[in-house]
Amino acid sequence: MGFERVASVAELPDGGRLSIEVDETPALLIRLGEFFYAIEDLCTHDGQPLTDGPLVGQEIKCPRHGARFDLATGKAMCMPATRGVRTFAVEIRHDEIFVSDEPATAPAKATVTEPVTSERLAPVAASEETAAQTAMAEAAAQDEYLTALREVIDPELMVNIVDLGLIYGVTALDGGQVEVEMTLTSPACPAGPQIVHQARMALERLESVETATIKLTMSPPWTPDRMTDEARDHLGIF
Numbered sequence: 001m002g003f004e005r006v007a008s009v010a011e012l013p014d015g016g017r018l019s020i021e022v023d024e025t026p027a028l029l030i031r032l033g034e035f036f037y038a039i040e041d042l043c044t045h046d047g048q049p050l051t052d053g054p055l056v057g058q059e060i061k062c063p064r065h066g067a068r069f070d071l072a073t074g075k076a077m078c079m080p081a082t083r084g085v086r087t088f089a090v091e092i093r094h095d096e097i098f099v100s101d102e103p104a105t106a107p108a109k110a111t112v113t114e115p116v117t118s119e120r121l122a123p124v125a126a127s128e129e130t131a132a133q134t135a136m137a138e139a140a141a142q143d144e145y146l147t148a149l150r151e152v153i154d155p156e157l158m159v160n161i162v163d164l165g166l167i168y169g170v171t172a173l174d175g176g177q178v179e180v181e182m183t184l185t186s187p188a189c190p191a192g193p194q195i196v197h198q199a200r201m202a203l204e205r206l207e208s209v210e211t212a213t214i215k216l217t218m219s220p221p222w223t224p225d226r227m228t229d230e231a232r233d234h235l236g237i238f
């Protein structure tokens with residue numbers, strides 16, 4: 001398909017988003033200031049729509065397990081996602097927004113006058129700034145947890161458990177409690193108890209963590225495509 005009109009610039013306030021379809025693919029059109037981005041609306045980790053995900057700077061965070069994707073490039077910025085989402089080219093023509101199914105090479109820019117709200121749009125919260133700060137703090141905490149978990153090495157593959165794709169999510173609860181959902185490369189993995197113990201210890205060494213609870217799951221089962229490119233390189237898998 002070529003470029004198709006999806007909305008007018010005035011319909012999309014700063015920080016607003018609009019659910020659209022691009023060539024039968026669910027997509028999100030997002031505006032940050034004068035820039036407009038269109039990305040696939042499906043997390044590559046486990047298929048969660050990104051529709052309600054908070055924006056963290058120029059990234060959108062999956063509301064399910066916290067993977068973040070760059071709005072301009074679609075790149076997966078943190079675990080548990082290892083693959084990026086599609087981006088779509090956006091053009092602004094005479095204050096109208098057009099989207100194509102071609103990948104974006106740069107965000108579209110518009111000279112914006114007064115934004116006009118529309119009933120079609122998700123409401124922009126009055127406390128948007130606070131929400132953005134909270135989201136950034138959460139993202140920093142996630143980075144801290146994953147950095148700690150990278151210290152845990154699978155003794156059979158000699159790759160850390162984050163890059164192996166064993167971590168499905170880390171949730172911070174009240175009172176310094178952290179809950180990790182993770183898997184093993186196979187249910188009979190002999191190193192399983194050791195890995196789980198080390199993951200718990202790695203998190204509990206952090207000042208911000210009082211207690212870490214590890215929940216093992218085999219659903220969905222681990223597959224090699226959950227590994228990062230670094231892990232594949234290390235194991236010689238191309």
Ligand code: FES
Nearest residue numbers: 043045046062065
């Ligand atoms: S479904 Fe998005 S991070 Fe798991």
